[in-house]
Amino acid sequence: MVERVDIYTDGACKGNPGPGGWGALLCFRGKERQLYGGEPDTTNNRMELLAVIRALEALTRPSPVRITTDSQYVKRGITEWIGNWKRNGWRTASRAPVKNIDLWQQLDAQVSLHDLEWRWVKGHSGHAENERADQLANLGIATLGR
Numbered sequence: 001m002v003e004r005v006d007i008y009t010d011g012a013c014k015g016n017p018g019p020g021g022w023g024a025l026l027c028f029r030g031k032e033r034q035l036y037g038g039e040p041d042t043t044n045n046r047m048e049l050l051a052v053i054r055a056l057e058a059l060t061r062p063s064p065v066r067i068t069t070d071s072q073y074v075k076r077g078i079t080e081w082i083g084n085w086k087r088n089g090w091r092t093a094s095r096a097p098v099k100n101i102d103l104w105q106q107l108d109a110q111v112s113l114h115d116l117e118w119r120w121v122k123g124h125s126g127h128a129e130n131e132r133a134d135q136l137a138n139l140g141i142a143t144l145g146r
Contacts, residue, residue: 007027008027008129009048009051010051010136021141035136056114063115078108
């Protein structure tokens with residue numbers, strides 16, 4: 001059986017835009033690694049994307065990975081919308097430029113390195129690892145004041 005890395009991610013923003021944070025919990029072979037960070041002027045969607053990007057960047061080799069997020073924007077963007085965006089020169093169906101293109105391109109590069117499974121969970125619904133990712137995202141915001 002191939003061992004899988006489980007990654008739980010979340011983003012948070014105090015104001016949108018405003019100070020934001022991202023958090024990721026990586027679980028593998030019974031061990032956990034926590035990652036978090038923040039930016040002083042950002043959006044919730046950027047933090048959701050950055051959480052997944054930073055988690056995938058932390059992996060040291062191509063791996064089977066299950067990513068659990070509470071962001072429909074991230075999950076649907078990477079599994080449904082990105083193919084059309086790329087075919088349309090990074091434009092939406094309405095021909096508008098894709099928002100957060102820099103992060104979508106970074107995520108696209110990371111996704112190509114791994115065998116990914118995407119899961120969505122409702123945020124703030126008691127899912128233990130999602131709640132921990134949320135706490136890490138808020139910790140990312142708290143570190144901005146230091």
